[in-house]
Amino acid sequence: MIRTVTETPRVWAAELPAHPGEQVRLQGWLHRHRALKSVSFLILRDRTGLAQVVCAAPEELEAAAALSEETVLEVTGTASANPQAPGGVELTGPVIRVLSSRAEPAPFELYRPVVPATLPVILDHAPVALRHPRLRAPHEIAAASVAGFRDALDALEFTEIHTPKLVGSATESGANVFSVDYFGRRAYLAQSPQFFKQMMVGVFERVYETGPVFRAEPSDTGRHLAQYTSLDAELGFVEDHHDVMAVLRGALVGMVERVRARAGAACALLEVELPEVPERIPEIHFADAQELLAAHSGRDPRGEPDLAPVDERWLSEWAVREYGSEFLFVTGYPMAKRPFYTHAEPGRPQYSNSFDLLFRGLELVTGGQRLHRYEDYLAALAARGESAEPYAGYLQAFQHGMPPHGGFALGLERWVARLVGAENIRLATLFPRDLNRLAP
Template sequence: MIHSRVRVSELREHLGRTVSVCGWVHTLRLQRAMQFVLVRDGTGLVQVTHRRDGGPLEARLDALTPESAVRITGRVVEATQVKLGGLELVPETVEVLNPAATPLPIDDRTGPEQRLDWRFLDVRRRPAVQLLFAVQTTLEQGLRAYAHAQGATEMHTPKLMGTASESGAEVFEVGYFGRSAYLAQSPQFFKQMAIAAGIDKVFEIGPVFRAEPSFTSRHATEFTGVDVELAWIDDVEEVMAFEERMLAHAIAEVADRHGEAIAEHFGVEVTVPTTPFPRITMAEAQEILREGGWDREGVKDDLDPEGERAIAAHLKEATGHEFAFITRYPVGIRPFYHRRPADDPTVTLSFDLLWKGLEITTGAQREHRYDVLLEQAAEKGLGAEPMRDYLNAFRYGCPPHGGFGMGLGRVLMVLLGLPSIREATFLFRGPNRLTP
């Protein structure tokens, strides 16, 4: 008789029945009189208990190795002495679907870099990491749901470009039928083309490539970006309002679905933020920081990571809020396509969003006037010809618009209190890592 598979979390519903459990051998306790095997699937652990009788079942259990993929068919019985849900499985058949080699290449003492070498095992063996990807799924669904509810259209823009975007820095060059192509470091230009195409609200969740030789805990050479662009805006404030509400909605979904599990596995309480988030200009932020003793040589227009953490801590104390928008970044450190306010052409209508001191977003109102774009590109030393297709989008009635780009991995880092973006990614890519 063939028994359908039952997940470990559902076993109590099958008390007294014979079922099949599919999973991996977690641990083995092979005693003189009894054999105990913990089997793990994606929903939990169950103890398989067998009294030795010299039969073929005993031999099969003795031959098991940790992490072997197995199907065990047996009767679900009450066992109050078992901590794992007060149940155990009394086996009738044991099928080894794929034996695991021994010894395993990683264990509980293995360092993070070696764990990344064996990421599939690392994820499989640690429930907290599997929870991370469940949280990521819910977070993405929440972001999408909010964007859809606001009438936004989801786009899928090219990741291959014929010319290097913006200044040409931080892009990967790849061979393309005898000539060079470049991996997109942002869907920015394509989002703006969609706005020019008459699509009022655009968003995309997709891969982003940055050829940055950065070895920090928050950088990756390939990551998932969450990008939004909004047409017919009157002010950059509309973009910030859209983002804060989008994040609040998605985080509320995570808290509702995974809040208890996150507290158990990560020791973090998911707090749903209230809106609006605090806003502070870059000039105001630097003034506050310098009054507190922050003065970094070589950091004139921007904030270094220490400055971002310090201003976030200051605003947390002043407002009780973990999120903060830093606005009006100087022209010198922003791209040519950021719009400049009429009252102060030395700054841009742009922002970064910090969460607990980590930058998770950059956004701005875009310059939509063709002649002004040409002037601002020339100021940055950029020629019009390499960006002809992009600039053409502004020659025929492109409306005022603005948007933002958010790093999904960084959001997960802060949400779950992770030490590195490596932990918030399934298969991390950095300057020294292209495998597995």
């Protein structure tokens, strides 16, 4: 694809061991520069990994002497077998061409196996810090995850949609929205594509979107971001939320498979253990979960309308013990804690046809069946003391015939953070935005 000045082909660093004896060309960043008495080792980094370049002749040493780490180089030379080199092959007899400015020292040493920097230093210097293989790896896992999500849903005939991030009313959750000066009027940044994806079930039956959502989250925790990437799906003609859960399971399978196939090196570097997605993810009703917690966890959460983080952790561990599953569906959350468009549980109207998916102790996905009859929407809004007027556009879909449907939303950064064991979700976000951070 890339034209070359010389005829020597570019070889990826990770593939150097496959070319012993050949004349090759490497391109990348000077990851580490180790000058010994009579020899200099240049470790070159490209998107695939590291390769060692040996400078021994006087003109090679002279060329290497001036090079600072992170300077971008093109190095042509011979791939030479050396059992002591990483991968068993190194590049000798190098001719070095400098492609960038002379690089200034990075804010921390990028070649250290463990990142020698605090989170603020990392985030303040993200354009450079992300070059550290351990800091880059989560984003390779993220990219593969999203691709796997789309693969799985494409195979189920879902249609990808692109919906507005600028909306006219702050209706969906009311609080924590960003307001925008929209040609002199007030607009808001969408907190989710919820309404749009539901409306589009009326058009495409099955839709997904992978895009940014915005929360003016005033709390500065390790779990919250002002912008994150939401993997949203919605499908029509369901019987209830179990059909949605089956699609979600398929999406998870696609994500794990693609991560395994495309981000294997990143997983190996971070020692990620990919989860098994069971044929049938275990499921417990909210009411049963409360009974279980009361009987065994040492806490009695009965009467509370939601699960506390400590309860989620306990249930997650219980699912591992009981079913060998790192995933657990908790279904039937009380209607009181779910949004107005939630479908109640037939026969037990205080509960809902909704679910959360717990993964390794944390809620990863929220979803459920939605109301689909126009009159049910009017009733639900009236019951909450809300006017239907701000919802006029959304309600059009239901006035004109909508099938039973449901969907879910999965937070990409949260998924990646769980996979790589990051305590702070910012380590799974290229350029996090939060209460205090708007740059770089």
